[in-house]
Amino acid sequence: MTPAVDPRQRLVALHDMDEAERLVVILAALEDEAPAVREQAVRYAARYLEPARLVRLVANDERAVLRNGAIAALERQGPYAVQPLESVLAAPADAELAMFTLQVLARIADHHSAAAVLPFVRHANANVAQAAIEALGAFRAAEAVPDLLALMGGNLWLQLASVNALGEIGDARAAGPLLELAPDSLLAIPALHALGKLPAAAVAEPLAQLVCDVREPASREAAILALAGVVAPDPSDPASSRALDLLAAAAGEPTLLRMLQGCISATDDAPDPSRLRTAAATLVVGAPVGAAWAPALAALAAQGETDRIAALLRVRGAQVNALVAAQYREGGPRARSILVEFASHDAITPSMRLEALRDPHALVRAAGCRALGSLQLAESVAPLVQLLKVGCDEERAAAASALARHPSGQLAPLAACLGSTAEPQLLIQALGVLEATGGQAHLDRLLELAHHASAPVRRAALRVLAGLGDRRVEPLLLKALADVDPEVPSEALELLVQRGGERTLDNLMALLSLSDSLRFRVIRALGRLRVARAAAKLEALYPHCALHEQLEVIGALVLIAAPDVRDFLRARLTEPNLELRRAAARGLASLAGAGDLPQLASLAFDDDWNVRNEAARGLSRLPLEETRPLLLTLARDVESVVAVTAREAFTGAPARTWALSS
Amino acid sequence: MTLALEAEWKLLTDLIEERFGLSFTGVRRDILASRLTPRFQALQCGNPLEYYYHLKSHPERDRELGQLAMTLTNNETYFFREAHHFECVARHVIPSLNGELRERPLRILSAGCSSGEEPYSLVMTLQAMGLEAHLPHGWEVDACDLNSARLAQARDATYEETSLRNCDEETRRRYFIRDGTRFLLRDRHRAGVRFFTCNLAAPVMPLGAARYDVILCRNMLIYFGEAAFMTLIERFARAVVPGGYLMLGHSESLIDRSPSFRAVVLNGMVVYQRCAVDR
Numbered sequence: 001m002t003p004a005v006d007p008r009q010r011l012v013a014l015h016d017m018d019e020a021e022r023l024v025v026i027l028a029a030l031e032d033e034a035p036a037v038r039e040q041a042v043r044y045a046a047r048y049l050e051p052a053r054l055v056r057l058v059a060n061d062e063r064a065v066l067r068n069g070a071i072a073a074l075e076r077q078g079p080y081a082v083q084p085l086e087s088v089l090a091a092p093a094d095a096e097l098a099m100f101t102l103q104v105l106a107r108i109a110d111h112h113s114a115a116a117v118l119p120f121v122r123h124a125n126a127n128v129a130q131a132a133i134e135a136l137g138a139f140r141a142a143e144a145v146p147d148l149l150a151l152m153g154g155n156l157w158l159q160l161a162s163v164n165a166l167g168e169i170g171d172a173r174a175a176g177p178l179l180e181l182a183p184d185s186l187l188a189i190p191a192l193h194a195l196g197k198l199p200a201a202a203v204a205e206p207l208a209q210l211v212c213d214v215r216e217p218a219s220r221e222a223a224i225l226a227l228a229g230v231v232a233p234d235p236s237d238p239a240s241s242r243a244l245d246l247l248a249a250a251a252g253e254p255t256l257l258r259m260l261q262g263c264i265s266a267t268d269d270a271p272d273p274s275r276l277r278t279a280a281a282t283l284v285v286g287a288p289v290g291a292a293w294a295p296a297l298a299a300l301a302a303q304g305e306t307d308r309i310a311a312l313l314r315v316r317g318a319q320v321n322a323l324v325a326a327q328y329r330e331g332g333p334r335a336r337s338i339l340v341e342f343a344s345h346d347a348i349t350p351s352m353r354l355e356a357l358r359d360p361h362a363l364v365r366a367a368g369c370r371a372l373g374s375l376q377l378a379e380s381v382a383p384l385v386q387l388l389k390v391g392c393d394e395e396r397a398a399a400a401s402a403l404a405r406h407p408s409g410q411l412a413p414l415a416a417c418l419g420s421t422a423e424p425q426l427l428i429q430a431l432g433v434l435e436a437t438g439g440q441a442h443l444d445r446l447l448e449l450a451h452h453a454s455a456p457v458r459r460a461a462l463r464v465l466a467g468l469g470d471r472r473v474e475p476l477l478l479k480a481l482a483d484v485d486p487e488v489p490s491e492a493l494e495l496l497v498q499r500g501g502e503r504t505l506d507n508l509m510a511l512l513s514l515s516d517s518l519r520f521r522v523i524r525a526l527g528r529l530r531v532a533r534a535a536a537k538l539e540a541l542y543p544h545c546a547l548h549e550q551l552e553v554i555g556a557l558v559l560i561a562a563p564d565v566r567d568f569l570r571a572r573l574t575e576p577n578l579e580l581r582r583a584a585a586r587g588l589a590s591l592a593g594a595g596d597l598p599q600l601a602s603l604a605f606d607d608d609w610n611v612r613n614e615a616a617r618g619l620s621r622l623p624l625e626e627t628r629p630l631l632l633t634l635a636r637d638v639e640s641v642v643a644v645t646a647r648e649a650f651t652g653a654p655a656r657t658w659a660l661s662s
Numbered sequence: 663m664t665l666a667l668e669a670e671w672k673l674l675t676d677l678i679e680e681r682f683g684l685s686f687t688g689v690r691r692d693i694l695a696s697r698l699t700p701r702f703q704a705l706q707c708g709n710p711l712e713y714y715y716h717l718k719s720h721p722e723r724d725r726e727l728g729q730l731a732m733t734l735t736n737n738e739t740y741f742f743r744e745a746h747h748f749e750c751v752a753r754h755v756i757p758s759l760n761g762e763l764r765e766r767p768l769r770i771l772s773a774g775c776s777s778g779e780e781p782y783s784l785v786m787t788l789q790a791m792g793l794e795a796h797l798p799h800g801w802e803v804d805a806c807d808l809n810s811a812r813l814a815q816a817r818d819a820t821y822e823e824t825s826l827r828n829c830d831e832e833t834r835r836r837y838f839i840r841d842g843t844r845f846l847l848r849d850r851h852r853a854g855v856r857f858f859t860c861n862l863a864a865p866v867m868p869l870g871a872a873r874y875d876v877i878l879c880r881n882m883l884i885y886f887g888e889a890a891f892m893t894l895i896e897r898f899a900r901a902v903v904p905g906g907y908l909m910l911g912h913s914e915s916l917i918d919r920s921p922s923f924r925a926v927v928l929n930g931m932v933v934y935q936r937c938a939v940d941r
Binding site (some may be wrong): 007008011035036137147216455487490491494515524546547548551552579609613617641644645648 | 665666668705883889890919
């Protein structure tokens with residue numbers, strides 16, 4: 001057979017291959033010149049070639065492309081390949097095969113393989129030992145820590161691999177040996193990277209000391225990155241706090257200060273400048289280091305690290321409040337906006353935050369709004385309403401969000417935003433506040449706004465009204481089902497469903513008889529409400545409605561779980577339309593019981609990935625001892641989603657459940 | 663994300679890739695989710711499956727597919743982005759076509775032109791380098807995009823400050839008329855640019871054969887799935903003249919991905935030249 005010139009044709013041929021020619025076609029495609037064909041061949045190899053065969057291809061050192069394809073296929077097989085790969089390690093044909101096997105196991109990253117891998121850290125071949133060490137890091141195998149520490153002082157490459165692996169494992173026992181490497185050794189920088197992943201209690205203070213003591217710039221930057229990596233996740237940790245105190249005490253040293261300032265303003269030609277800027281700024285803000293504090297705060301804000309700023313200012317309040325107060329008095333609008341929003345109430349009092357609403361800069365006013373939302377001060381409502389009316393977009397959004405956090409009883413001034421001359425945009429924002437806060441205060445005006453000329457305003461008014469118990473609301477929502485704007489009926493229907501109640505169900509059943517643009521939503525609603533008495537009517541409606549309604553009928557009947565729904569779904573599996581078949585398979589998977597095993601087994605070999613995925617989902621609901629062979633097949637599916645769904649069934653099961661022979 | 667939700671997203675992303683060639687797998691899934699939030703809200707869709715059903719089976723699906731196209735391709739750009747490509751056209755491509763361009767216009771395609779900043783930047787560069795006088799038949803710059811709203815903006819040629827972020831005061835003054843906070847491109851710099859709506863991933867695409875001397879398709883192929891990528895490159899191969907050029911964004915590469923183009927270095931950067939005969 002002459003290979004097709006166009007790679008797309010070769011892809012089609014791969015997809016259409018017969019079972020008899022499968023092996024030959026896959027093997028050829030694994031060596032195809034086009035990356036897209038090779039990539040697809042890997043999927044098929046993972047699905048159709050057993051791990052033992054793939055291992056034999058890995059052992060063939062004369063065809064590197066084929067070997068690479070086999071390695072990728074084994075990785076794709078994941079847990080399915082683990083036991084065969086571990087068997088290879090029991091008696092590897094040669095060092096190269098052992099190395100590749102270890103690398104594949106590392107990428108599969110099944111922690112259970114650690115025991116099989118551990119002996120190889122002392123393999124005579126350094127490449128094999130290195131692959132074993134890297135695998136143990138990928139497994140995060142704490143049981144390997146003593147063996148990895150024992151490798152310190154030996155082969156430099158193995159030390160490097162061990163240092164990296166110890167960082168990945170993150171075990172505190174590694175702190176001492178790694179700290180010994182950090183000040184001045186060939187492995188100083190990798191050791192610092194690794195230290196940055198260890199628990200704060202074990203490394204925060206020694207890392208702070210290194211930041212102060214180390215002079216060599218690259219090592220000092222690495223120490224800054226490591227310390228920030230340890231401190232930032234939880235600055236309230238006592239060890240982190242002591243480390244920041246230590247840094248603050250040493251920050252008068254000019255070289256250290258210059259170094260920190262240099263890192264905060266690192267230019268784009270530095271390696272990973274953004275990470276370095278954030279790390280240095282974190283330490284300077286948290287310590288604090290007064291001489292570099294304002295630019296550090298600005299750097300964190302520029303990186304979008306507002307959560308980090310808030311955490312540092314809160315946790316380190318006692319240390320930073322004096323600086324906060326000074327910056328708030330003397331800093332620019334950017335600094336003041338950050339502080340008014342994130343500093344503690346000890347440093348920026350509620351009255352200062354209220355005052356911020358009159359700041360000359362919109363940036364500060366908007367930040368003041370956001371801060372006042374959490375305080376819920378009655379006296380902040382009037383100025384917030386004023387900003388909602390006249391502020392810029394950012395201020396209005398911030399004011400609306402702040403008002404939405406106030407109790408409804410405080411919101412009488414909001415009437416000023418609901419008047420007849422208010423613009424739709426203002427009305428919608430004010431209605432959004434009322435929707436969030438509830439309360440009957442503006443009921444009459446709300447009823448008027450439900451008839452406003454603007455459809456978005458009508459929708460917003462209906463959303464507020466739907467949350468109220470007034471008897472006039474339900475007729476209003478029903479009337480809105482006939483609104484001229486198509487989005488209003490959809491909203492009204494959704495609101496009716498949320499309100500629930502027997503009258504709503506009666507109304508929905510009645511609407512089912514109307515063949516209009518809303519009916520598919522009515523069907524969906526009946527399903528969501530699990531209205532058992534609608535099942536027969538829905539089933540009867542099915543042959544007479546459009547495709548989009550048929551899909552909803554299938555979904556609704558599954559949610560209702562009517563007694564004869566399985567027969568209905570099985571009939572749908574014979575439909576010519578793929579979407580109807582998919583919906584039926586989805587339904588069967590959701591309802592799967594022991595009697596559905598034959599049907600699900602058949603679906604597991606469907607041509608369509610989505611149907612196979614539903615088969616995997618349904619099978620995983622049944623006892624594993626009955627479904628294991630099918631799930632093992634699906635776990636190697638050419639579509640990753642299907643494979644992952646099938647593998648999920650094995651989660652929590654004993655590791656050897658994957659074994660092929662059991 | 664639950665596995666069931668994962669499968670729903672795959673249905674949706676497969677449909678998008680099939681219709682528009684755009685790939686939203688991996689981390690780009692989050693970008694898609696964020697962009698689709700307004701559509702989900704407008705249609706009251708509670709999950710990706712309901713939106714997928716709408717696109718596949720609702721009577722108004724064609725209208726929504728149009729909305730979807732605009733939602734997905736709403737990428738902002740700016741004038742003189744990666745301007746070295748325009749200089750490359752002026753300094754290397756045009757001189758190499760000197761003889762031919764005495765008989766016909768220079769023909770360029772700006773594929774995925776968004777709101778027109780790229781084709782207009784090209785025209786401005788050609789004009790600034792005094793090439794009007796050397797091209798008796800001028801130029802034809804065809805510019806296409808899937809997003810009709812963006813194309814309307816391109817034809818309008820009125821821009822916000824963000825589109826001019828790479829323009830100094832002199833450039834702004836020379837090429838634009840300020841209108842409050844907006845900038846209107848002067849008529850003279852719109853010469854020879856034609857905009858048309860085009861889904862580059864559609865089964866049939868209205869690009870002529872061997873028509874263009876240069877195709878600019880920058881920072882768009884990164885959004886395409888493998889199949890759509892291969893299809894599109896072959897379409898470009900047909901649309902560009904033998905020896906003509908395809909210019910991609912700095913993070914995109916054709917090396918080892920198409921037998922129809924070979925990588926060459928012009929003006930110190932890699933561009934792709936149409937091979938004379940398919941290998």
